[in-house]
Amino acid sequence: xxxxxxxxxxxxxxxxxxxxxxxxxxxxxxxxxxxxxxxxxxxxxxxxxxxxxxxxxxxxxxxxxxxxxxxxxxxxxxxxxxxxxxxxxxxxxxxxxxxxxxxxxxxxxxxxxxxxxxxxxxxxxxxxxxxxxxxxxxxxxxxxxxxxxxxxxxxxxxxxxxxxxxxxxxxxxxxxxxxxxxxxxxxxxxxxxxxxxxxxxxxxxxxxxxxxxxxxxxxxxxxxxxxxxxxxxxxxxxxxxxxxxxxxxxxxxxxxxxxxxxxxxxxxx
Amino acid sequence: xxxxxxxxxxxxxxxxxxxxxxxxxxxxxxxxxxxxxxxxxxxxxxxxxxxxxxxxxxxxxxxxxxxxxxxxxxxxxxxxxxxxxxxxxxxxxxxxxxxxxxxxxxxxxxxxxxxxxxxxxxxxxxxxxxxxxxxxxxxxxxxxxxxxxxxxxxxxxxxxxxxxxxxxxxxxxxxxxxxxxxxxxxxxxxxxxxxxxxxxxxxxxxxxxxxxxxxxxxxxxxxxxxxxxxxxxxxxxxxxxxxxxxxxxxxxxxxxxxxxxxxxxxxxxxxxxxxxxxxxxxxxxxxxxxxxxxxxxxxxxxxx
Numbered sequence: 001x002x003x004x005x006x007x008x009x010x011x012x013x014x015x016x017x018x019x020x021x022x023x024x025x026x027x028x029x030x031x032x033x034x035x036x037x038x039x040x041x042x043x044x045x046x047x048x049x050x051x052x053x054x055x056x057x058x059x060x061x062x063x064x065x066x067x068x069x070x071x072x073x074x075x076x077x078x079x080x081x082x083x084x085x086x087x088x089x090x091x092x093x094x095x096x097x098x099x100x101x102x103x104x105x106x107x108x109x110x111x112x113x114x115x116x117x118x119x120x121x122x123x124x125x126x127x128x129x130x131x132x133x134x135x136x137x138x139x140x141x142x143x144x145x146x147x148x149x150x151x152x153x154x155x156x157x158x159x160x161x162x163x164x165x166x167x168x169x170x171x172x173x174x175x176x177x178x179x180x181x182x183x184x185x186x187x188x189x190x191x192x193x194x195x196x197x198x199x200x201x202x203x204x205x206x207x208x209x210x211x212x213x214x215x216x217x218x219x220x221x222x223x224x225x226x227x228x229x230x231x232x233x234x235x236x237x238x239x240x241x242x243x244x245x246x247x248x249x250x251x252x253x254x255x256x257x258x259x260x261x262x263x264x265x266x267x268x269x
Numbered sequence: 270x271x272x273x274x275x276x277x278x279x280x281x282x283x284x285x286x287x288x289x290x291x292x293x294x295x296x297x298x299x300x301x302x303x304x305x306x307x308x309x310x311x312x313x314x315x316x317x318x319x320x321x322x323x324x325x326x327x328x329x330x331x332x333x334x335x336x337x338x339x340x341x342x343x344x345x346x347x348x349x350x351x352x353x354x355x356x357x358x359x360x361x362x363x364x365x366x367x368x369x370x371x372x373x374x375x376x377x378x379x380x381x382x383x384x385x386x387x388x389x390x391x392x393x394x395x396x397x398x399x400x401x402x403x404x405x406x407x408x409x410x411x412x413x414x415x416x417x418x419x420x421x422x423x424x425x426x427x428x429x430x431x432x433x434x435x436x437x438x439x440x441x442x443x444x445x446x447x448x449x450x451x452x453x454x455x456x457x458x459x460x461x462x463x464x465x466x467x468x469x470x471x472x473x474x475x476x477x478x479x480x481x482x483x484x485x486x487x488x489x490x491x492x493x494x495x496x497x498x499x500x501x502x503x504x505x506x507x508x509x510x511x512x513x514x515x516x517x518x519x520x521x522x523x524x525x526x527x528x529x530x531x532x533x534x535x536x537x538x539x540x541x542x543x544x545x546x547x548x549x550x551x552x553x554x555x556x557x558x559x560x561x562x563x564x565x566x567x568x569x570x571x572x573x
Binding site: 094097116119120122123126127130131135136137138140159 | 424429437503
């Protein structure tokens with residue numbers, strides 16, 4: 001089978017909704033480097049989409065675009081959150097910022113990227129609520145502790161600055177911050193990379209529980225197939241800026257069609 | 270060759286020290302600042318015979334606004350007789366021929382550092398405040414180009430976050446001076462390091478306030494009848510300093526902003542910070558002209 005052949009399996013039949021996230025034809029170059037080459041993605045409400053691929057495959061670039069942090073050279077991006085569904089890449093900077101702060105939550109691999117390390121943990125969560133216009137101190141406290149509680153953060157430490165916390169706790173603060181406004185879309189960029197295996201399992205456990213309780217739509221980027229296997233419903237395999245294979249997780253991992261995916265699934269130390 | 274051939278012929282210095290183009294620029298920037306209350310307008314801050322950081326911003330605004338009919342009052346931390354205030358006042362009167370006063374009620378132009386006088390200002394008066402740091406977002410966003418963008422987006426959530434952090438860590442809002450305030454519901458400004466006590470005096474005031482930072486080269490303004498609202502949480506009310514019950518040890522005035530003076534035995538005594546108010550209170554029994562005007566605070570309570 002040729003390596004460049006793309007395989008696509010149709011969406012499962014029971015999904016009758018419109019996709020919550022719909023990206024088409026995204027391309028992005030950095031100088032001579034093609035980061036994304038006509039990539040499309042659909043995520044359905046309540047679904048968890050995993051994106052796997054090696055370093056430099058474009059998965060993080062794609063996630064940054066989903067978070068509206070970066071614009072592509074071409075392509076469209078629609079989110080099914082309001083009756084009007086404009087192409088988000090066509091909106092002005094301010095409108096994008098508003099939409100992003102209200103409807104999209106993100107957890108970064110590196111907590112320094114997503115958190116104010118010297119502010120209190122509850123303050124980090126409160127910032128999101130403040131952006132949304134909450135101006136009552138009591139409500140801020142209550143909502144921040146709710147969000148921290150939902151991400152299974154020990155509440156007696158809610159006023160400790162993240163810099164004093166362990167890696168796993170920092171990720172929980174990030175998660176609380178991301179879900180504080182009950183976003184339509186939660187993006188996770190290698191959320192458990194760099195954590196030791198037992199902490200990783202606990203954080204994934206929290207994520208899984210949140211996903212089941214709140215039916216949050218998630219996109220999770222990871223190079224760890226184990227993480228994708230536990231978390232995701234569907235998986236997209238990326239390589240050199242292209243989607244080489246996508247489908248249900250079990251399907252893809254049990255019976256990989258593309259040569260690269262086969263290599264990936266069988267790769268063992 | 271002699272010295273005369275090398276030097277220019279003698280010419281009178283421009284009226285009010287600054288040259289005409291400098292004053293024109295300042296006037297235009299002041300008009301802009303008044304048109305968009307609370308928004309910082311950049312301007313070309315000129316050299317004046319004073320070090321940057323000692324009130325050069327305020328001085329340039331005063332020099333531009335003054336004419337021979339102006340009656341000017343200069344205060345530094347409420348006092349007319351401090352070195353900085355005295356030398357600025359002397360310079361202003363010398364280069365403009367204007368009269369000087371210590372009395373808030375007589376003045377048409379008041380240049381001030383860190384205080385707003387206790388007596389109510391009227392529509393015929395202009396208050397010029399010297400500002401060391403005009404950017405309220407500096408403490409939360411060190412990158413000034415991002416701070417500009419935050420002003421443009423009216424994104425002030427980080428300012429509230431700062432207050433949140435203070436309440437969580439210390440149990441109350443610790444911001445003493447330069448309390449961030451929303452002007453006209455749009456721009457957050459730092460009202461120069463005036464105490465919390467003075468911020469309500471700018472809200473819906475009769476007088477025009479111009480705030481000028483010479484070193485940072487920014488002018489902003491609070492026009493008359495403009496809302497100036499300190500940033501507060503809806504359930505944590507704004508509090509001024511608890512000076513309402515303190516009596517001045519020299520003038521026996523009560524219910525005004527006080528200076529704390531440490532005593533040898535570890536206790537403190539207090540003097541009224543607006544020094545000319547104290548002087549008036551002392552002279553009032555003998556001199557009827559030394560009458561204290563209407564004040565913003567009465568018996569330590571905001572009166573309105």
